[in-house]
Amino acid sequence: MAEKVVDLLCIGAGGAAYPAAFRLARAGRKVLMVDPKGVMSGNCLYEGCVPSKAVREMASLAGATRRFSTQLGRAELSAPDYAAIVQHKDQVQARRYAQHAQELAAQPGIELRKGVARILDPHTVQIDDDQGSEKIRCHHLLIASGSDVFVPPLPGAEHCLTSHDLYKPDPALRALPKRLIVVGGGYIGLETASFFAELGSQVILLQKGGQILNGMDPGMVALLQPLLPAGMRILTDVDVQRIEAQGALRRVLWQRAGQEESGEAEAVLLAVGRSPVIPEGCEAIGIEFDRHGVQVGPSLQTRYPHIYAAGDVNGRVPLFHAAVRQSLAAAHNILGGNQPLDYADFHNVPTTIFTLPAAAYIGMTPAKAAGRELAVGRYDFAEDSRAQILERLEGEIRLFFEPSSLRLLGGWIVGIDAGALIGQIGTALSLGATAYDLARFADQHPMSAEGIGKAARSLF
Numbered sequence: 001m002a003e004k005v006v007d008l009l010c011i012g013a014g015g016a017a018y019p020a021a022f023r024l025a026r027a028g029r030k031v032l033m034v035d036p037k038g039v040m041s042g043n044c045l046y047e048g049c050v051p052s053k054a055v056r057e058m059a060s061l062a063g064a065t066r067r068f069s070t071q072l073g074r075a076e077l078s079a080p081d082y083a084a085i086v087q088h089k090d091q092v093q094a095r096r097y098a099q100h101a102q103e104l105a106a107q108p109g110i111e112l113r114k115g116v117a118r119i120l121d122p123h124t125v126q127i128d129d130d131q132g133s134e135k136i137r138c139h140h141l142l143i144a145s146g147s148d149v150f151v152p153p154l155p156g157a158e159h160c161l162t163s164h165d166l167y168k169p170d171p172a173l174r175a176l177p178k179r180l181i182v183v184g185g186g187y188i189g190l191e192t193a194s195f196f197a198e199l200g201s202q203v204i205l206l207q208k209g210g211q212i213l214n215g216m217d218p219g220m221v222a223l224l225q226p227l228l229p230a231g232m233r234i235l236t237d238v239d240v241q242r243i244e245a246q247g248a249l250r251r252v253l254w255q256r257a258g259q260e261e262s263g264e265a266e267a268v269l270l271a272v273g274r275s276p277v278i279p280e281g282c283e284a285i286g287i288e289f290d291r292h293g294v295q296v297g298p299s300l301q302t303r304y305p306h307i308y309a310a311g312d313v314n315g316r317v318p319l320f321h322a323a324v325r326q327s328l329a330a331a332h333n334i335l336g337g338n339q340p341l342d343y344a345d346f347h348n349v350p351t352t353i354f355t356l357p358a359a360a361y362i363g364m365t366p367a368k369a370a371g372r373e374l375a376v377g378r379y380d381f382a383e384d385s386r387a388q389i390l391e392r393l394e395g396e397i398r399l400f401f402e403p404s405s406l407r408l409l410g411g412w413i414v415g416i417d418a419g420a421l422i423g424q425i426g427t428a429l430s431l432g433a434t435a436y437d438l439a440r441f442a443d444q445h446p447m448s449a450e451g452i453g454k455a456a457r458s459l460f
């Protein structure tokens with residue numbers, strides 16, 4: 001039987017794969033996506049962004065209802081029903097899977113195969129599935145195999161839950177733990193700790209280094225940390241020794257400032273990072289990668305101009321919207337005959353830590369400016385109408401400008417609506433806006449976005 005030939009083969013069917021697949025199919029190219037999940041949208045929908053934020057919004061509503069119980073006439077509030085929250089999360093996932101199936105069915109030119117891909121040579125990929133194996137010839141290859149939970153060699157790690165166990169459809173955790181210990185103070189650990197604390201768990205978070213959200217601007221982190229829910233105890237400079245199981249209970253033992261300490265909980269979440277999933281065959285054909293991922297520049301090309309690597313697998317900006325943008329840039333470069341004509345920007349990507357409350361940033365912040373002078377515009381939510389209506393007075397919008405031109409270089413938001421506002425700041429930044437432009441735009445009242453113009457006007 002003749003080998004099947006496609007224009008583009010995508011290893012994976014997540015956010016780094018399907019935007020390119022659709023773009024090329026619309027241009028009349030023949031595309032094959034391969035993913036062992038057999039469905040489109042990768043880990044974002046399976047166990048990442050969408051399910052975690054479905055839990056977040058329920059926790060946020062539970063917190064708001066508790067804060068306003070008197071005004072809402074519900075003085076006697078029962079504890080949140082975590083099983084019902086999980087059911088809601090599962091329904092959101094099911095709805096989005098159905099939507100993606102419809103989108104795929106409506107687009108001629110794309111096939112999605114359930115299976116695992118491995119690279120045989122720079123133009124041949126083998127797909128292994130339940131039925132056996134098939135070799136496919138491809139003119140272009142997009143490596144979009146994403147990332148997976150990193151489990152360190154920590155004694156007793158098998159007694160811990162991971163984000164997979166919390167957020168996948170029909171997850172293992174279905175009851176709210178009275179006590180939760182979280183190992184790792186990055187995105188997943190901190191977000192999840194804040195959701196469970198808001199829902200009523202007593203949470204201890206253990207972070208290895210001196211700062212939670214390691215690598216992010218310390219100024220922003222220092223504003224966020226005190227605003228996190230009561231019921232969350234954050235310990236830094238912790239060296240976790242082991243986790244022991246005692247029936248249904250878990251005991252975590254750690255060292256801090258030379259002292260042995262321990263804690264007991266109904267559940268332990270291990271969230272110390274993710275590792276790129278490097279498809280078999282990459283090494284054999286000489287594609288360069290390290291522990292962060294496949295090495296690519298902004299054109300997303302590997303050392304083979306027709307082989308691209310986008311999304312978490314390249315480790316550049318492991319966020320869903322960055323994966324989508326990289327996927328489209330790869331598609332444009334394929335359509336350009338592998339001559340780079342589109343480049344992903346790895347620096348100006350809006351980033352939100354969806355804790356309760358959230359923090360978000362983009363572009364240049366003081367820690368990245370490394371001594372370069374910045375003009376700073378600021379707006380406190382304490383004076384914001386919407387923040388007052390919601391009794392969320394904590395936090396701020398801070399914008400960073402080039403002093404001579406007042407061109408917007410970056411910003412952060414800590415507090416209400418951070419995830420939405422950072423997109424607006426990001427749009428302004430990508431359009432080259434200045435403080436004058438932002439100051440002139442009269443945003444809606446009474447919305448927190450008014451604060452962006454007010455932060456800019458604080459400079460004049």
Ligand SMILES: Cc1cc2nc3c(=O)[nH]c(=O)nc-3n(C[C@H](O)[C@H](O)[C@H](O)COP(=O)(O)OP(=O)(O)OC[C@H]3O[C@@H](n4cnc5c(N)ncnc54)[C@H](O)[C@@H]3O)c2cc1C
Nearest residue numbers: 012014015016042043044048049117146311312318319320
């Ligand atoms: C708990 C959690 C919460 C998150 N929250 C957010 C958030 O709020 N916002 C945000 O922007 N990002 C968030 N992320 C990150 C986001 O999920 C990723 O950045 C995004 O999914 C990356 O997309 P991707 O396509 O590169 O990889 P993935 O989504 O990981 O998809 C890769 C796919 O490749 C498949 N695959 C792997 N190996 C092979 C192979 N050999 N052959 C075929 N297929 C293969 C996998 O099965 C997988 O489906 C979160 C992640 C987690 C874990």
Ligand SMILES: NC(=O)c1ccc[n+]([C@@H]2O[C@H](COP(=O)([O-])OP(=O)(O)OC[C@H]3O[C@@H](n4cnc5c(N)ncnc54)[C@H](O)[C@@H]3O)[C@@H](O)[C@H]2O)c1
Nearest residue numbers: 184185186187188189207208214271272273274318352354
């Ligand atoms: N809001 C979002 O966009 C969002 C949300 C969740 C996840 N994500 C993505 O998922 C990725 C993985 O998230 P993550 O939280 O697992 O990783 P992470 O890299 O963000 O954080 C891991 C944290 O664990 C700490 N750590 C490492 N080893 C430790 C140990 N032995 N004991 C205690 N602490 C230890 C690290 O210092 C770090 O602070 C992120 O990089 C991000 O790309 C994004």
